[in-house]
Amino acid sequence: MRPFEEIVVAHGPAVLRICRSLVGPVDAEDAWSETFLAALRAYPELDPGVPVEAWLVTIARNKAVDLHRARGRSPVPLAELPEAPQSALEPAGRDHELWDRLAGLPPKQLRCVVYHYIGGLRYAEIAEAVGGSEAAARRAAADGINALRRTYTTDETKAGASQ
Amino acid sequence: MIQTEPTHERLHRQLVSRAEEEGLLDLAYRTVGSPVGELLLVRSGTGLVRVAFESEDHDRVLGSLADRISPRILSSPRALDRVAFQLDQYFAGTRHEFTVEHDLGLVRGFQRTVLERLERIPWGQTESYSEVARDVGNPKAVRAVGTACAVNPIPLIVPCHRVLRSDGTTGNYRGGREAKRLLLALEGSR
Structure with a gap:
């Protein structure tokens, strides 16, 4: 397993960007700290197949929800996910199949899907983070969602059970 | 990092x-x-x-x-x-003894016994692998003493560099023979 320090160095900046998007600049650093502390706690048990950055973004999203609740604000505004069930993209639970599917996406699609649908980044911000144009980021996210929808939501029983 | x-x-x-x-x-x-x-x-x-x-x-x-x-x-x-x-x-050259808490949890058994014994060799002195083997009550375990030194997880602090071959040559060192010679020279034992 990689030392946690490597995880902080590799993904710290991206997670801070996500935190700014989820809770705004004032609370972003608190959200970042809560995210990495929770991640450090859970890290030894992390399934090696889980894509680390997607996992961190999911934790950040949960921490953002907690912060909003604590501040008595409205829920985290997020991009609407067309057609696919919203719960399918909240892999905070122990949905191993979804993690597997996510891990199977090409890296750029994975990042675009996770940054947009879980992290709430706009495509312009995603383009800044992953490189390339805004249109390319949008396309990669769409391709990723389509791939997920093909593989994941074909099992109606599972989709129903996770709602 | x-x-x-x-x-x-x-x-x-x-x-x-x-x-x-x-x-x-x-x-x-x-x-x-x-x-x-x-x-x-x-x-x-x-x-x-x-x-x-x-x-x-x-x-x-x-x-x-x-x-x-x-x-x-x-x-x-x-x-x-x-x-x-x-x-x-x-x-x-101003400190001859370390006073830091340390943890030999990475080594067990005979190797640990050897490393604990090494901590008693003071700055500026040396022992041979066979002397250490004898000191830990196992005079035939000369090679095993060498192995214990080779896997010492806290070199410098546990001074395995103070253990030499019986013929007086330096012997191997985790940090390389050159480093071992330098440490012995620093301590005035060479």
């Missing part, structure tokens, strides 16, 4: 403090420069658990500690200030 952007340095430092408070920092590390090359220092909750030479590849050493002890590892220079300071004094 430290970010250059000040925001990330601050966030990292805060993360280390929170992790310590909540008992989540299993291993803290830093590096220090020295006449025998850059040294990696790692401590557990108990004390100094590993000193590694550059030739061992610090990233590989940390990776192996992640598997053997815990992956909850963060860079924390502050946690190792005391060791770093004492090593500086040692290399400057």
